[in-house]
Amino acid sequence: MNNPRRKLVVDDLRIGHWSRRSGSFALACDGLTFDVAENEFVAIVGPSGCGKTTFLTALAGLTPVESGRLELNGEQITGPAPDRSLVFQQASLFPWRTVVANIEFGLKAQRRLDAKGKARVAELVELVGLAGKEESYPRELSGGMSQRVNLARALATDPDLLLLDEPFSALDAQTRELMQEELTRVWQADGAGTGKTAVFVTHDVPEAVFLADRVIVFSRGPAHLVEVVEVDLPRPRGAGVKRSPRFQEISDHILSLVMSQNQPGRRTEDHDSNAALSR
Numbered sequence: 001m002n003n004p005r006r007k008l009v010v011d012d013l014r015i016g017h018w019s020r021r022s023g024s025f026a027l028a029c030d031g032l033t034f035d036v037a038e039n040e041f042v043a044i045v046g047p048s049g050c051g052k053t054t055f056l057t058a059l060a061g062l063t064p065v066e067s068g069r070l071e072l073n074g075e076q077i078t079g080p081a082p083d084r085s086l087v088f089q090q091a092s093l094f095p096w097r098t099v100v101a102n103i104e105f106g107l108k109a110q111r112r113l114d115a116k117g118k119a120r121v122a123e124l125v126e127l128v129g130l131a132g133k134e135e136s137y138p139r140e141l142s143g144g145m146s147q148r149v150n151l152a153r154a155l156a157t158d159p160d161l162l163l164l165d166e167p168f169s170a171l172d173a174q175t176r177e178l179m180q181e182e183l184t185r186v187w188q189a190d191g192a193g194t195g196k197t198a199v200f201v202t203h204d205v206p207e208a209v210f211l212a213d214r215v216i217v218f219s220r221g222p223a224h225l226v227e228v229v230e231v232d233l234p235r236p237r238g239a240g241v242k243r244s245p246r247f248q249e250i251s252d253h254i255l256s257l258v259m260s261q262n263q264p265g266r267r268t269e270d271h272d273s274n275a276a277l278s279r
């Protein structure tokens with residue numbers, strides 16, 4: 001039976017990669033354990049190369065699980081499915097399709113591009129601020145606009161789980177800040193309260209704190225859980241929240257956790273959620 005507080009269950013999860021060249025197996029995640037609730041927006045941070053993308057691709061069903069549980073709505077994830085959408089760093093739009101045709105793509109593939117589907121696409125075009133660009137081609141768009149199309153395309157099929165892998169890291173600093181605000185706004189309008197859940201991977205700790213309800217800190221690879229940090233900042237959040245003392249306090253705490261994982265030889269044992277964060 002589904003438990004909305006345990007929509008996503010990650011239990012003693014091990015994931016790795018086989019090297020075809022050497023025939024050897026290398027673990028990328030080793031004993032990850034945490035839950036994600038319905039309607040939650042979680043961000044994952046950790047040292048470079050620790051296994052964040054590997055974890056996200058396992059959620060997408062693209063990388064097989066070696067052992068442990070990885071369950072969505074009580075069912076083990078065994079492969080890709082339309083209930084999950086993945087947004088990558090590069091927008092990867094079809095260059096020969098217009099903005100609208102790109103957003104429609106998933107719905108069309110699922111044979112859901114009926115009147116309701118078309119209305120959904122029109123709604124998303126408005127929501128992500130692309131009105132007037134419907135008939136443009138990707139080559140005519142800025143990086144920020146392309147990522148808006150990418151996000152709208154991922155949302156169009158109403159996925160249960162939205163997976164985002166550093167979607168703003170290729171953008172300039174100013175556009176990145178704008179896109180963070182856009183995403184919280186879109187999430188508020190489209191995701192929150194509809195049962196959707198988001199998992200966002202980033203290197204950028206302030207970005208994680210700004211966007212997420214909880215930030216999950218991975219150890220250096222192979223990744224295990226270091227700490228789950230609750231972000232108790234009120235919503236809706238505007239850019240001003242980044243100047244608040246609480247935002248700074250949470251960011252500093254997470255940053256120190258990540259930095260401690262960059263020290264060779266260190267393997268932090270699991271903490272209780274939020275144990276080390278003062279209130």
Ligand SMILES: Nc1ncnc2c1ncn2[C@@H]1O[C@H](COP(=O)(O)OP(=O)(O)OP(=O)(O)O)[C@@H](O)[C@H]1O
Binds near residue numbers: 026053
């Ligand atoms: N397809 C693959 N085949 C073999 N090894 C891989 C593959 N993909 C990733 N790895 C290895 O798995 C480990 C985790 O990589 P992953 O990309 O998941 O880390 P990450 O935390 O997302 O990295 P970054 O922060 O740099 O984006 C690394 O040691 C990486 O070299």
